[in-house]
Amino acid sequence: MKHYHNLQFRVHTWYKEQLKACLDGEVSPFVYALLRHHISSCEECREELDALRRIGSLLRVGAQEPAPWTGLASQILSFIPEQPVGSFNIANKNRLLWRRRLYTVVGVVSCAVCLWAIVQFNLPRLRLVASGRQHLNSRPTGHLNQTTPDQMAAASQTPLSKDPFGANGGDSGPQESATGRTGVVTPFTQSERSQQGAGIFSTSSQGRRPSPQGQYWGPQKIARFSGLGRPSPQGRRPPTTPFGSGTPDDPLRLSVAVNSISTSCAHLMDVVQRYGGALTMASKPIESAYHLPVDSEPAACYLLVRVPASHAKAFYMELRRMAVGKPSPSQSEAALSEYAATLREYQPPIVFVKPSPLLFDAPASKQKSHGVMKPSAKPSVQLPPHSRQPVDMPLTNPVGYGGTVVYIVRLHALNPTSNLTERGAFLNR
Amino acid sequence: MSAYPEHGPLLPTQRPSKDKASPRSLKLADQELVAKIVAGDKQAFAQIIDRFSSRIYRLAYRMCGSAMDAEDLTQEIFLAIYRSLPSFRGDAALSTWVYRVAMNHCVDFQRRHRPETLSLDEQLVVVTNRWCDNPQEALSKEELGRQIEEALARLAPHHRDVVILHELHGLTYAEVAKVLQIPVGTVKSRLSNAFRQLRELLRDYVEDDENERAE
Numbered sequence: 001m002k003h004y005h006n007l008q009f010r011v012h013t014w015y016k017e018q019l020k021a022c023l024d025g026e027v028s029p030f031v032y033a034l035l036r037h038h039i040s041s042c043e044e045c046r047e048e049l050d051a052l053r054r055i056g057s058l059l060r061v062g063a064q065e066p067a068p069w070t071g072l073a074s075q076i077l078s079f080i081p082e083q084p085v086g087s088f089n090i091a092n093k094n095r096l097l098w099r100r101r102l103y104t105v106v107g108v109v110s111c112a113v114c115l116w117a118i119v120q121f122n123l124p125r126l127r128l129v130a131s132g133r134q135h136l137n138s139r140p141t142g143h144l145n146q147t148t149p150d151q152m153a154a155a156s157q158t159p160l161s162k163d164p165f166g167a168n169g170g171d172s173g174p175q176e177s178a179t180g181r182t183g184v185v186t187p188f189t190q191s192e193r194s195q196q197g198a199g200i201f202s203t204s205s206q207g208r209r210p211s212p213q214g215q216y217w218g219p220q221k222i223a224r225f226s227g228l229g230r231p232s233p234q235g236r237r238p239p240t241t242p243f244g245s246g247t248p249d250d251p252l253r254l255s256v257a258v259n260s261i262s263t264s265c266a267h268l269m270d271v272v273q274r275y276g277g278a279l280t281m282a283s284k285p286i287e288s289a290y291h292l293p294v295d296s297e298p299a300a301c302y303l304l305v306r307v308p309a310s311h312a313k314a315f316y317m318e319l320r321r322m323a324v325g326k327p328s329p330s331q332s333e334a335a336l337s338e339y340a341a342t343l344r345e346y347q348p349p350i351v352f353v354k355p356s357p358l359l360f361d362a363p364a365s366k367q368k369s370h371g372v373m374k375p376s377a378k379p380s381v382q383l384p385p386h387s388r389q390p391v392d393m394p395l396t397n398p399v400g401y402g403g404t405v406v407y408i409v410r411l412h413a414l415n416p417t418s419n420l421t422e423r424g425a426f427l428n429r
Numbered sequence: 430m431s432a433y434p435e436h437g438p439l440l441p442t443q444r445p446s447k448d449k450a451s452p453r454s455l456k457l458a459d460q461e462l463v464a465k466i467v468a469g470d471k472q473a474f475a476q477i478i479d480r481f482s483s484r485i486y487r488l489a490y491r492m493c494g495s496a497m498d499a500e501d502l503t504q505e506i507f508l509a510i511y512r513s514l515p516s517f518r519g520d521a522a523l524s525t526w527v528y529r530v531a532m533n534h535c536v537d538f539q540r541r542h543r544p545e546t547l548s549l550d551e552q553l554v555v556v557t558n559r560w561c562d563n564p565q566e567a568l569s570k571e572e573l574g575r576q577i578e579e580a581l582a583r584l585a586p587h588h589r590d591v592v593i594l595h596e597l598h599g600l601t602y603a604e605v606a607k608v609l610q611i612p613v614g615t616v617k618s619r620l621s622n623a624f625r626q627l628r629e630l631l632r633d634y635v636e637d638d639e640n641e642r643a644e
Contacts, residue, residue, distance in 0.1 A: 020621045022440070024595070026602045036440045049440070051635050055627050058634055059596045062573035063581075066496060068486035068503070073478045075500075076507045080474060 012042065019049050023056070246312075251290070251304070251406040254316075256323050261301045261411050264322050268303065268409070271318045277307035277404075290408060300412040312405040319409065459523035467515050474511060481524070482507070484598060485531050491593050492535035493542070502538055506531045521607050528600065528608040532590070573634065580630035588623035591616055 015038045021027050022035050039045050069075075119126075246252045258264040265281075272279040282292050282302035292302045307315045465473035485506055490499035510530050517526055581589055594600045594608060595616075602620075606613045628635055 017618070017621050020624055021602070021617050024602070024620075026617065032440070039440055051628050052624055054635050055624055055631060056596060058573065058631060059577060059592070059627075062570065062577045063597055064574040064578065065487040065597065066490060068483055069500065072486060072500060072503065073475070073482050076478050076482065076504050077471070077475055079504055079508055080471060080511050082471075083469075 012038075012045070015039075015042070015045055016048055019045065020052055023049065023052055246309075246403075246405040246407075248406050251408045253408050253410070254319060255410040255412065256319050258322050258411050258413065261413055264411050265301060265303065267322065268305070268318070271315065272305055272307060275307055275311040275315060277305060277311065277315070279306075280304040292408070300410050303407075303409040303411065305407040305409055306404050307407065309403045309405050315405075315407075460519045463514055463517050463519075463523070466511070477510070477523075477527070478507060481527050485527070488528070488531055488593070488598065489535060489538075491597070493538055498538070498542070502534060506534045509534060522604070525600075525604045525607045528594070528598075528604070529610075532594075532608055576631060576634070580627055583630060584623055584626060588619050588626065591619045592623050592627075595620060 015035060018027055018031060018035060022032060027035070039049060256264070269279050280286065280303065282290075282304060286292065286304050287302070290304075305315070462473050462476060466477070482503065486499055486503045489502040489506065490496060493499055493502055510527060513530065517523070521529075581592065584592065590609060591605060594605045595602070600608065602613050602616045605616045609616070
């Protein structure tokens, strides 16, 4: 019964909605007949129909719509242009066509200008990348991954045509140590170097890889520039970095500012020995092979270091802990914030390492059975968790795991009182 | 025995019908007229102005609420009609097409301008135009007109458009649907809802009439 009443109510509502259309003659004859039958028995619908009629008549009678001004027609006609509407349309089309052509030309020209500007802006980097690839392609593949002492000796006997530190004329080392602010530095000019003064930078050879002067080598830029964002599988040519590729003929070059050269050398010797590597002081053959400016730079000490690739990161951390350079007060906040921003974006492998057993990217090689110890590297900065580190090729180990990374480490005293005496004393000891 | 033995007294036996489409001859005449205008016959366009200027002006006045704006809007509408006549394909009646152009312009005008109240001068002109009528009738008619204007103003815009086009301009449901580009069913439901609201808004007039009829 309830459903019957519900259905009856719905039918009544539908009839009610059709009343207006019925009055206007907009319903079919069948619906009209149904409505007539329904109205004969429904008082409410009769009232509704009456009200609708009344409202319609009220609207037609009472709505005030003023008659237009009598001269409106002639006024409108006077506004109509004399030319035929067809020609007007053609003229309009032609105008649109010309406008479209103009927009096309302007768009093409602006695109060309933008492209030219982008190319001009990136031209030094493109040249840099091209020269780096050319250098890699021309390099013999015998020294790439695995290095033996014989190969090392042979490599050290062969004089290199490159200048690893760009120290021709002695413009790199002594001035840098004189500023006394940088730990590991980029090839900046003297003034910019003194302005930057950050704790960690890396060295590049100016002659071989001309980098834009005075630019900060952030992790993103390093990765983009050197292709470190892509992993390098075993057996393939190691990627080059702006600071060397870690092979004997192209060692990684680092410059570290320390408090005491002798103490740092002894510590590095101990560390390298524990890691199963080898450390050699720069002797004459080495100096000539790598064009080290030893004589022109008495305040610095050059070391040739070979470290198993599995320990390369730990070795770099030791260097980082030894580095005592601090940012200059003027540039400290800006440099640190910029560096922190880039770290958050890219998270470079070295400075992200936390003191944990996961310090090594790969387990130590089992072939190195002569007392290889895990390093106890503790980074001196607060860093993001290890799990957020990228799994790409680290900067300090471009040769990949299983090989040997070769470094040339330049130690220089931060505030030397008598560099010659200290180095000489160390050498005489 | 008939299926519907008792027919209601309030609905006529013969179903009222409206012309749902323009006659074919009228369509052909419209197309010929348009062809003449496109060819450059300005007098042919004068015929269109004569046919539609009053309706378009009243529509413009209803949509913008000001005589000055209505005149300007009417001129704009006819200029637009003249320019876009080559795009008239003849699918619909010329009146429907003209109303569609006019409605588009009116909607644009409403977007561009805020609704303005009548200025004092215009109100004065409206009142003084009726001085020769019977003052009481004129006053009651004036009051009725004001009430209807208020009621129409309180309707939703989509309801008001349908009421104006159908009730005041006499367009059929199909023509209103073409002008507003909505289905016919939507026109029907909008009109029904609008009248339900108008019944509430004009309750005094509707009930007075019912009472008079009952007496």
